[in-house]
Amino acid sequence: MILEMKNIVKTYGKVVANDNVSIDLNEGEILAIVGENGAGKSTIMKILYGLEKPDSGEIFVKGKKVSFNSPLDAMKLNIGMVQQHFMLFGPMSVTENIVYNNEVSRRGFFDWKGNREKVRELSGKYGLNVDPDALINDCSVGTQQRVEILKTLYQNADIIIFDEPSAVLTPGEVDELLSTMKNLAKAGKSLILITHKLNEVMEVADRVTVMRSGKVIGTVNKKDTSTDELSYMMIGRHTSQLNIPDMKTGKRLLEVEHLSMGSALGKKVLNDVSLHVDAGEIVGIAGVSGNGQSEMIRCITGLEKQYEGKVLVCDQDVSNQGVSIIRKAGMSHIPEDRYLWGSAREASLSDNFLMGEEDSDAFSSHGILKQKTIDRHADRLIDEYAIKTDGCRQKMKELSGGNAQKVITAREIERDCPLTIACEPTRGIDIGAMEFVHERLVNKRDNGGGVLLVSSELSEILKLSDRIYVMYEGHLNYEFRHGEVDDRKLGRLMLGGKADE
Amino acid sequence: MNKIMNKIGNSNILFSLMAILAGLLVGGVIMAITGQNPVEGILGLLKGGYLTSYAIASTLTRATPIIFAGLSAALAWGSGYSSMGAQGQMIIGAITAAIVAPRLGFLPPFLAVIITLIFSMTAGALYSLISAHISAKYDAYLLIVTLMFNYLADYLASYLTNYVFLDPVALDKLAIQTIKIEGSILPRIFPRYTTHYGFLIALIAVAATAFIINKTSFGYKARMGGLNAGFAEYGGIDSRKTMYKVLLLSGALAGLGGACEVLGTKFRYVDKMITSPGYSWSGITASLMSNYNIIGVLFSSIFLSGIAIGGSTIELSMNIPSEITQIIQGVITMLVTAKFVIRWHRKENGRKEAETK
Ligand SMILES: Nc1ncnc2c1ncn2[C@@H]1O[C@H](COP(=O)(O)OP(=O)(O)OP(=O)(O)O)[C@@H](O)[C@H]1O
Numbered sequence: 056m057i058l059e060m061k062n063i064v065k066t067y068g069k070v071v072a073n074d075n076v077s078i079d080l081n082e083g084e085i086l087a088i089v090g091e092n093g094a095g096k097s098t099i100m101k102i103l104y105g106l107e108k109p110d111s112g113e114i115f116v117k118g119k120k121v122s123f124n125s126p127l128d129a130m131k132l133n134i135g136m137v138q139q140h141f142m143l144f145g146p147m148s149v150t151e152n153i154v155y156n157n158e159v160s161r162r163g164f165f166d167w168k169g170n171r172e173k174v175r176e177l178s179g180k181y182g183l184n185v186d187p188d189a190l191i192n193d194c195s196v197g198t199q200q201r202v203e204i205l206k207t208l209y210q211n212a213d214i215i216i217f218d219e220p221s222a223v224l225t226p227g228e229v230d231e232l233l234s235t236m237k238n239l240a241k242a243g244k245s246l247i248l249i250t251h252k253l254n255e256v257m258e259v260a261d262r263v264t265v266m267r268s269g270k271v272i273g274t275v276n277k278k279d280t281s282t283d284e285l286s287y288m289m290i291g292r293h294t295s296q297l298n299i300p301d302m303k304t305g306k307r308l309l310e311v312e313h314l315s316m317g318s319a320l321g322k323k324v325l326n327d328v329s330l331h332v333d334a335g336e337i338v339g340i341a342g343v344s345g346n347g348q349s350e351m352i353r354c355i356t357g358l359e360k361q362y363e364g365k366v367l368v369c370d371q372d373v374s375n376q377g378v379s380i381i382r383k384a385g386m387s388h389i390p391e392d393r394y395l396w397g398s399a400r401e402a403s404l405s406d407n408f409l410m411g412e413e414d415s416d417a418f419s420s421h422g423i424l425k426q427k428t429i430d431r432h433a434d435r436l437i438d439e440y441a442i443k444t445d446g447c448r449q450k451m452k453e454l455s456g457g458n459a460q461k462v463i464t465a466r467e468i469e470r471d472c473p474l475t476i477a478c479e480p481t482r483g484i485d486i487g488a489m490e491f492v493h494e495r496l497v498n499k500r501d502n503g504g505g506v507l508l509v510s511s512e513l514s515e516i517l518k519l520s521d522r523i524y525v526m527y528e529g530h531l532n533y534e535f536r537h538g539e540v541d542d543r544k545l546g547r548l549m550l551g552g553k554a555d556e
Numbered sequence: 557m558n559k560i561m562n563k564i565g566n567s568n569i570l571f572s573l574m575a576i577l578a579g580l581l582v583g584g585v586i587m588a589i590t591g592q593n594p595v596e597g598i599l600g601l602l603k604g605g606y607l608t609s610y611a612i613a614s615t616l617t618r619a620t621p622i623i624f625a626g627l628s629a630a631l632a633w634g635s636g637y638s639s640m641g642a643q644g645q646m647i648i649g650a651i652t653a654a655i656v657a658p659r660l661g662f663l664p665p666f667l668a669v670i671i672t673l674i675f676s677m678t679a680g681a682l683y684s685l686i687s688a689h690i691s692a693k694y695d696a697y698l699l700i701v702t703l704m705f706n707y708l709a710d711y712l713a714s715y716l717t718n719y720v721f722l723d724p725v726a727l728d729k730l731a732i733q734t735i736k737i738e739g740s741i742l743p744r745i746f747p748r749y750t751t752h753y754g755f756l757i758a759l760i761a762v763a764a765t766a767f768i769i770n771k772t773s774f775g776y777k778a779r780m781g782g783l784n785a786g787f788a789e790y791g792g793i794d795s796r797k798t799m800y801k802v803l804l805l806s807g808a809l810a811g812l813g814g815a816c817e818v819l820g821t822k823f824r825y826v827d828k829m830i831t832s833p834g835y836s837w838s839g840i841t842a843s844l845m846s847n848y849n850i851i852g853v854l855f856s857s858i859f860l861s862g863i864a865i866g867g868s869t870i871e872l873s874m875n876i877p878s879e880i881t882q883i884i885q886g887v888i889t890m891l892v893t894a895k896f897v898i899r900w901h902r903k904e905n906g907r908k909e910a911e912t913k
């Protein structure tokens with residue numbers, strides 16, 4: 056046994072994030088930790104990586120009792136962590152990032168050749184492909200993650216923690232990550248994987264520890280379990296089949312005509328994009344991220360105003376208009392990045408729920424906020440979406456990742472407007488809550504609303520969408536109705552393949 | 557150690573208290589080195605700053621302009637606009653008061669004071685708006701523009717005092733000052749103590765600003781813009797409109813502070829009366845110490861003012877040079893500013909990190 060955490064307790068004020076949690080890890084295995092949002096998964100890993108100090112409990116690494124004050128201590132004990140928000144220097148090269156703090160130098164100077172060799176050697180040994188001279192800013196998210204992994208390997212990590220590593224990756228990158236993880240385990244590294252995607256668990260894990268409300272519910276061998284059993288252990292009930300009734304579509308809610316946008320390099324990021332969303336339908340955009348989805352959404356939602364083409368929301372021409380006009384025309388928007396756009400981490404939940412409505416008669420009169428109504432509204436959404444929090448005055452940054460996402464998703468779905476642009480609405484959300492969010496999206500559609508859904512989860516697109524567009528290199532290449540296409544075919548088209556192959 | 561630093565970095569009150577402690581410690585050490593009794597010195601400083609009725613009165617008097625400058629800075633910085641313009645706006649407010657008040661002698665004093673205050677507020681607000689507009693129009697750093705406007709205000713006030721409104725019958729021929737205001741002034745609250753009604757106005761300003769920031773939809777927009785500009789933009793908040801409103805208000809507060817200083821303590825504009833005591837820097841430090849919390853500005857301003865008053869007391873009574881007090885203040889300012897720089901750096905880094913994705 057390479058690692059043992061015994062009876063770890065960690066409280067934040069009244070909240071018990073970890074309640075007598077014990078976890079052990081064998082050498083060369085992959086242990087998955089699963090559990091609902093706010094179960095305490097990230098907390099126990101932050102403790103292991105020295106980012107948080109436990110109130111009580113013991114940690115043994117290779118049989119020796121240890122304690123941490125900072126990640127530096129953890130690194131000294133060969134523990135590494137691949138963080139969800141990467142800790143990389145954007146304007147510097149891959150090599151510099153990997154060897155940072157421990158570089159080879161010659162006569163006091165940075166030895167490019169030596170360092171590059173080391174990076175090559177490592178990347179070859181574990182099959183992690185990177186270009187040592189590329190700048191981080193030019194790398195895809197998947198590559199940046201590989202750099203993070205190489206960084207931990209360079210620091211001789213034997214235990215590597217992955218906290219929801221696949222949340223930001225494209226499906227292809229996820230496959231690559233999973234096979235990398237298997238390689239690492241084969242090479243004798245011991246890995247811990249936190250994820251909400253049970254298929255990933257079934258693919259790579261040896262054992263699975265399930266957490267709920269700060270406690271460990273149980274640990275099972277992957278061989279002896281199934282996704283059904285795991286999800287039952289996680290949320291205490293079986294997942295149900297979502298019922299999506301047939302709907303007649305109504306009037307046009309969103310019309311995008313010949314949208315085009317160039318980049319600084321003169322290349323077209325968006326190339327003649329036309330689409331529409333009608334009342335009573337969910338329209339999915341399938342595509343490998345980086346093919347123009349983000350830019351398209353920014354244009355439609357008013358965050359980007361420099362483009363050619365037309366955008367109409369509820370018959371109102373909002374081309375090249377700003378956010379507030381478009382929102383007033385009848386649109387809400389779940390943004391793809393929850394911290395960059397979607398929330399203010401230092402603000403309270405009430406403040407976060409209020410965004411976009413601060414001037415509405417419901418929440419203010421004569422410019423003065425109706426704080427009681429605002430708080431009541433916040434409490435209602437917290438309750439409905441089962442957001443785990445101390446109350447509406449808690450700061451956003453104190454919520455677990457999935458609960459923070461729920462705040463944003465709830466705010467935008469429950470806004471009183473016909474059209475919702477939903478980008479990754481369930482990123483980081485647990486299975487139970489994901490079901491609920493799907494239900495609410497379908498409910499919106501059933502009540503005559505419309506949803507434009509962008510998701511890197513193909514299963515989500517296939518399950519919910521009445522129509523699906525395939526986006527590739529800034530253009531919508533294909534359009535299908537629900538049931539006309541399966542994930543294999545969609546996957547091929549997303550990579551630029553032809554429909555009749 | 558890292559961990560402790562992190563904790564402190566995140567807990568603002570704790571950090572400010574540590575900074576204060578460190579400042580006093582350094583002051584004590586220097587007193588010891590220069591042959592003074594540090595314990596007596598520090599105790600004397602605290603007593604002279606906070607513990608006698610006379611000390612309290614002087615401290616509150618000095619705190620008054622600092623509170624206004626602090627409010628002005630906290631409002632702007634807390635909303636994400638790096639304005640350093642409090643000083644210039646205070647000067648403009650002060651010179652406006654010195655020009656307007658003597659010409660309102662025909663009105664009842666109360667009315668004259670109110671009108672003067674309104675003039676000064678407007679002048680400060682306009683002055684702030686001009687710098688805001690230049691910064692927005694030419695895409696120049698607000699920080700730089702406001703700093704330049706501080707110099708401009710200072711020279712402008714000097715010029716006006718010297719060449720247009722100089723007091724011709726001043727006893728002290730070397731003093732560059734405007735004529736004395738008779739009647740329409742802010743009187744003392746208690747005759748024996750220097751604290752004047754300007755302090756009460758400052759209290760009202762604190763309450764009003766706190767109300768605006770925390771309870772109005774404009775305040776909400778300003779706060780969210782300060783916490784995450786991306787979030788505000790995404791939500792449809794017009795950042796330019798918010799910036800103009802915030803800086804207008806911030807300038808009005810500073811202008812009001814300048815007027816109170818003229819009407820409450822000097823009764824005229826004296827050249828460099830705002831710049832040389834460093835009111836606006838103390839105000840900015842106070843706003844950093846309180847992490848832009850409006851109510852917090854009140855307390856940190858009073859604290860900083862007390863250090864200065866206590867310092868001059870021990871200079872007189874114990875012959876401890878005022879440089880030591882300045883060092884104490886310097887250490888506190890430096891630590892508080894360092895925290896601020898670290899946070900700014902983190903924020904910038906965070907932004908870059910997000911951009912790389
Ligand atoms: N800094 C903090 N202050 C207060 N409470 C906190 C803080 N950090 C975490 N918590 C609370 O501790 C609990 C566990 O959080 P944690 O981040 O470990 O959950 P998680 O299992 O990783 O959830 P998710 O799947 O959503 O990422 C949550 O209820 C959260 O609100």
Ligand SMILES: [Mg+2]
Nearest residue numbers: 096097455456
């Ligand atoms: Mg988590």
